[in-house]
Amino acid sequence: MKPIIEFQDYSYFYPKEEEAAIKNISVTINQGEFVGIIGRNKAGKSTACLSMIGIAPHTIGGDWIGNVIVNGILLDESTVGTITNHVGVVFQDAESQFTQETVEDEIAFAMCNMGIERTEMLNRVKKVAKDCNLTDFLDRSPFQLSGGQQQRLAVACLLALKPEVVILDESTSQLDPIGRDEIFSLVSKLHQLGRTVVMVDHNIEKIAQYTSKIMVLFDGEVKLYGDTREILQQKELLNQYHIRLPQVTDAAYGLKEEKGFTTLPITLDEAVGAFSNEDKKGGDISGASYSNEKSCS
Numbered sequence: 001m002k003p004i005i006e007f008q009d010y011s012y013f014y015p016k017e018e019e020a021a022i023k024n025i026s027v028t029i030n031q032g033e034f035v036g037i038i039g040r041n042k043a044g045k046s047t048a049c050l051s052m053i054g055i056a057p058h059t060i061g062g063d064w065i066g067n068v069i070v071n072g073i074l075l076d077e078s079t080v081g082t083i084t085n086h087v088g089v090v091f092q093d094a095e096s097q098f099t100q101e102t103v104e105d106e107i108a109f110a111m112c113n114m115g116i117e118r119t120e121m122l123n124r125v126k127k128v129a130k131d132c133n134l135t136d137f138l139d140r141s142p143f144q145l146s147g148g149q150q151q152r153l154a155v156a157c158l159l160a161l162k163p164e165v166v167i168l169d170e171s172t173s174q175l176d177p178i179g180r181d182e183i184f185s186l187v188s189k190l191h192q193l194g195r196t197v198v199m200v201d202h203n204i205e206k207i208a209q210y211t212s213k214i215m216v217l218f219d220g221e222v223k224l225y226g227d228t229r230e231i232l233q234q235k236e237l238l239n240q241y242h243i244r245l246p247q248v249t250d251a252a253y254g255l256k257e258e259k260g261f262t263t264l265p266i267t268l269d270e271a272v273g274a275f276s277n278e279d280k281k282g283g284d285i286s287g288a289s290y291s292n293e294k295s296c297s
């Protein structure tokens with residue numbers, strides 16, 4: 001596995017702040033992983049994202065200790081410009097980044113500063129519009145799109161630049177359930193195509209369904225980092241960090257002894273399998289019809 005983002009004993013202090021917002025973290029995100037970052041408010045999730053793209057410290061200022069290495073580039077030697085060749089980020093308020101009159105121009109605009117040849121640029125607009133299900137809206141104003149469509153447009157602008165890593169920081173928090181599903185479905189496809197995806201989201205059900213790894217942040221520290229299924233088995237620990245289990249996992253946890261579950265289901269499909277299997281000996285979901293492959297509906 002090739003490391004794509006490495007935090008090495010990294011701490012970050014916002015300007016004029018004495019306490020670090022990120023405290024001595026050492027974690028590696030490998031190429032092709034889909035990592036969910038979770039944690040209560042002010043845990044440091046956005047600061048971790050900003051550090052992955054160099055906005056902290058290069059744009060915001062402040063101090064740091066340790067290192068962040070993005071695709072082999074050390075923080076000391078990077079600029080936001082060099083990192084954005086590898087990493088793209090979409091924030092919660094996608095709308096605020098739009099400046100163009102049409103969706104087509106907005107996607108093309110993202111490529112303007114990169115000196116991309118016109119035919120190539122038009123090809124990329126067509127491709128990402130298709131991938132993000134925006135082909136029918138190319139002539140429309142970005143401001144006449146729904147919240148979900150605007151988030152998809154922000155992702156399309158980013159994909160046109162072909163970054164290896166796509167970061168979404170609470171991009172679904174203001175969307176209705178359908179808009180949220182659209183974004184998760186889109187990033188899941190990107191992940192299947194081999195992109196590395198990092199997603200900050202408070203929706204633990206979706207994080208459970210789609211991610212391959214979870215990073216739990218608490219007061220600026222990484223408390224847990226590992227396989228999504230393994231992390232979500234640890235109710236007491238997660239609760240300590242103010243994170244709840246997915247509802248189906250919590251329900252199965254309550255019946256763990258009675259049903260003899262050795263592994264808790266983390267998605268609805270798995271729970272249906274687990275509970276319909278309950279008459280069988282032990283009621284273990286390992287006998288149920290689920291796999292470690294994440295659903296990508």
Ligand SMILES: Nc1ncnc2c1ncn2[C@@H]1O[C@H](COP(=O)(O)OP(=O)(O)OP(=O)(O)O)[C@@H](O)[C@H]1O
Nearest residue numbers: 014015017021039040041042043044045046047048
């Ligand atoms: N520009 C800033 N200047 C000073 N301190 C900041 C700044 N931005 C964030 N912080 C502080 O850094 C810490 C981590 O904040 P951060 O926004 O990274 O957390 P978060 O987990 O993303 O929170 P939320 O879920 O509320 O968005 C908090 O204590 C916050 O107050």
